[in-house]
Amino acid sequence: MHVKAEVFPCPGCGSAMRYAPGTENLHCDYCGSDQPIDVPPLTPEVKRELASCLVQAQSCHPREIGKVLDCPGCGADVSFEPLTIGEPCPYCRTPLLSEPGNPLPPSAVLPFVIDHKAAQKIFRKWIGNLWFAPGALSRLVDTEKALEGLYLPFWIFDAETRSYYEGERGDAYYVTVERIRTINGREVPVQEQERRIRWTPVSGATSRSFRDLPIAATDALPSGLLSGLQPWASGRMRSFDLRWLSGFGSYEYSRPLEVGYQEARSIMESVIDNDVLRSIGGDEQRVYGIDTRYDEERFAVPLFPIWRSTFRYGGREYTIAINAVSGQITGERPYSYWKIFFLIVTILMILGTAAWLYQHYGGY
Numbered sequence: 001m002h003v004k005a006e007v008f009p010c011p012g013c014g015s016a017m018r019y020a021p022g023t024e025n026l027h028c029d030y031c032g033s034d035q036p037i038d039v040p041p042l043t044p045e046v047k048r049e050l051a052s053c054l055v056q057a058q059s060c061h062p063r064e065i066g067k068v069l070d071c072p073g074c075g076a077d078v079s080f081e082p083l084t085i086g087e088p089c090p091y092c093r094t095p096l097l098s099e100p101g102n103p104l105p106p107s108a109v110l111p112f113v114i115d116h117k118a119a120q121k122i123f124r125k126w127i128g129n130l131w132f133a134p135g136a137l138s139r140l141v142d143t144e145k146a147l148e149g150l151y152l153p154f155w156i157f158d159a160e161t162r163s164y165y166e167g168e169r170g171d172a173y174y175v176t177v178e179r180i181r182t183i184n185g186r187e188v189p190v191q192e193q194e195r196r197i198r199w200t201p202v203s204g205a206t207s208r209s210f211r212d213l214p215i216a217a218t219d220a221l222p223s224g225l226l227s228g229l230q231p232w233a234s235g236r237m238r239s240f241d242l243r244w245l246s247g248f249g250s251y252e253y254s255r256p257l258e259v260g261y262q263e264a265r266s267i268m269e270s271v272i273d274n275d276v277l278r279s280i281g282g283d284e285q286r287v288y289g290i291d292t293r294y295d296e297e298r299f300a301v302p303l304f305p306i307w308r309s310t311f312r313y314g315g316r317e318y319t320i321a322i323n324a325v326s327g328q329i330t331g332e333r334p335y336s337y338w339k340i341f342f343l344i345v346t347i348l349m350i351l352g353t354a355a356w357l358y359q360h361y362g363g364y
């Protein structure tokens with residue numbers, strides 16, 4: 001499907017402007033001029049009622065339609081994978097954008113705060129902390145393409161919960177008991193302290209508010225990696241506008257709402273389980289049943305900013321991600337087997353030397 005490419009030309013020189021992280025502006029790299037991004041303030045209505053949307057969840061499923069855009073920078077036909085909103089032109093790097101196509105458009109945007117330079121610094125520091133990291137990795141950080149700025153969709157959920165529970169509270173106490181022990185080959189009676197639990201039946205209620213519980217709405221990055229980037233400063237979200245996305249890769253949700261909600265529910269349940277244990281108190285707890293009411297359930301599907309690096313090492317692919325608001329970094333760590341090998345050899349040599357010294361000088 002051919003669609004119109006949205007670009008934001010500079011009023012001064014006509015080149016395509018990009019969103020400048022940490023600001024409220026589009027910036028022109030050529031003439032240096034800035035253009036404010038004026039969006040209406042975010043209203044509470046960006047959060048939709050969950051129940052009604054879950055009923056017709058089928059109609060909200062992602063629409064995987066590929067698009068072809070004419071790049072106004074170089075004239076090339078640029079194809080977008082399904083569920084892509086924006087990407088730089090692969091030939092001339094002009095920031096290309098297209099209108100979202102999913103039934104639920106992005107609710108809001110959390111704009112980038114950390115720019116490319118700052119992200120490189122975070123990445124370099126992280127690698128520096130990896131004593132076993134291969135040297136090739138340190139050199140990779142300095143290349144321009146090492147980090148890619150992406151806006152990824154998340155489902156965020158709100159809920160007011162009230163849970164009624166039944167169980168037993170266990171309080172520990174100690175009793176002195178006499179035992180027969182064998183000491184130096186002789187059987188002797190000894191006094192010992194023994195831990196016992198006194199169980200009391202309990203029932204009660206706890207409540208908890210969940211706000212903006214984030215669940216990855218995309219498979220573009222492993223979900224374990226994305227959950228490691230929490231918390232998200234969702235209070236800083238702004239109204240959705242393509243201008244925030246200019247110059248970054250940006251994607252729509254590919255995981256259905258009900259899948260995201262299922263995941264959110266199991267997280268909420270485990271938080272509630274812990275609340276119940278704490279509410280029962282005592283030294284040990286038995287839980288017979290928890291009955292939870294979920295009220296005022298709402299959701300939204302905002303875009304959150306991430307710096308990503310994907311690199312190959314030793315025939316394997318690794319991905320790291322940085323929360324582009326907080327600077328939190330997560331990822332798998334490759335190890336240099338040579339560095340580990342030499343460390344082990346060094347330790348063995350030190351141990352060997354110590355043993356030799358002890359034998360020759362310490363043993364008299």
Ligand SMILES: [Zn+2]
Nearest residue numbers: 010013028031
């Ligand atoms: Zn300009």
Ligand SMILES: [Zn+2]
Nearest residue numbers: 071074089092
């Ligand atoms: Zn181009």
